[in-house]
Amino acid sequence: MSDTPAILIVDDQEKLLKLVILLMNRLGFPDVEGVTDAVTALERMRERRYALVISDLDMEPMDGLAFLREIRADDALMNTPFLLTEASFDFEDINLAHQAGADAFILKPFDMSVLKAKLKQVINRKPRRREAPLAAESALSIDFPMLGKF
Incomplete structure (x- = not known):
């Protein structure tokens, strides 16, 4: 297994899913998985830790917002x-x-420079906290050397 963090891509359009995986590989992320629905994505997330999720908004049976709400509630x-x-x-x-x-947010089709900028923005955000702070494990510290220092 590589030192680079795993990324999960969720898109119900198979061609777009493959394209995003290819773009992430070109940006230097070799460990990228793709699934075509949010239900499967949630199952994967409960089995493995991902450093980032990139999800389509308009999917069935669970759309990107419902998927996001499930993640934030867990x-x-x-x-x-x-x-x-x-x-x-x-x-x-x-x-x-x-x-x-x-x-x-990022619009399709992706522009590589916009995608790279959004990745830096997302990776640099502060960890979320519940009303009662959780153990230190809840704070993610992820290093993406292929994106350079930020």
């Missing part, structure tokens, strides 16, 4: 950085996603 998963993707966002989408705990 103490073991709540600090997983989450990047939401979609072909277009309106103000309501962005507002709902922000309230649900999305760390960033």
Whole structure:
């Protein structure tokens, strides 16, 4: 197993899923998994720790917002950085996603420089806290050397 953190991509469109995995590999992330629905993604997240989730917004049966809410409600998963993707966002989408705990948004198709900037933004955010702070384990400290110092 490599030293680079694992990334989970969730998109119900198989071609886009493969494209995002390829883009992440090109950015220097060799350990990238992809699934085509949020239910499977949640199962994977409960089996393995991921340093980042990149999820489509518009999916069935569970959309990206419902998936995000499940992650943020789970103490073991709540600090997983989450990047939401979609072909277009309106103000309501962005507002709902922000309230649900999305760390960033990116429009499809991805521009490599925008994707890299969003990754840095998401990785640098402070860990979330519940009303009663959890053990130190809840704070993620992840090093992505391929993105350089930030």
